[in-house]
Amino acid sequence: MEYQNQNHCPVARTLDIIGERWTLLILRDMFLFGPRKFQDLQDSLQGIAPNTLSTRIKTLEAKGIIERRLYTEHPPRAEYRLTRKGLALAPALKALKAWGDKYTAESG
């Protein structure tokens, strides 16, 4: 743990896992579009480096927030989807969206 002193705080513990912009945008895509392939995420999150995306996905998998599923075996092709634990983040994503709708504006 990077910030041991914050360990008693559930907000800090949550942010230790998902408190990074790309991570939250990966989750947003899965809430919006359902199961996603690596390439779907790569295409959607323009600007993310493939190794960053790969690291974020592995962390989310390791934390049990998303799971990897083979949807064809020949050739092997995988997609990622939210687990029950991941789906439980819906209220947080919805609250961030509601605030953005009300308090931020599209530019240009």
Add this chain to the structure above:
Amino acid sequence: MEYQNQNHCPVARTLDIIGERWTLLILRDMFLFGPRKFQDLQDSLQGIAPNTLSTRIKTLEAKGIIERRLYTEHPPRAEYRLTRKGLALAPALKALKAWGDKYTAESG
């Protein structure tokens, strides 16, 4: 804007402003404890570099999420507190807390 292509998404726009761990922990402190002095935040967020804290505070002020108020004039002493726009982040913080309570555990 760093990620222009995400500009149509209110979640992404929100994260452009507050989607950084320390920023969310600064806001958490103000929700928990009310108006905070720079030193209060510095003491609470152990591990944050003073210039990082200063930058995060300035961004939050510039975005209208917190405001600076002099609480004594001689010597000048300032504290920061949530604006209406900042207070409107309460549901997001509460959702992150609820998830942390349910799905993460204190270690040690």
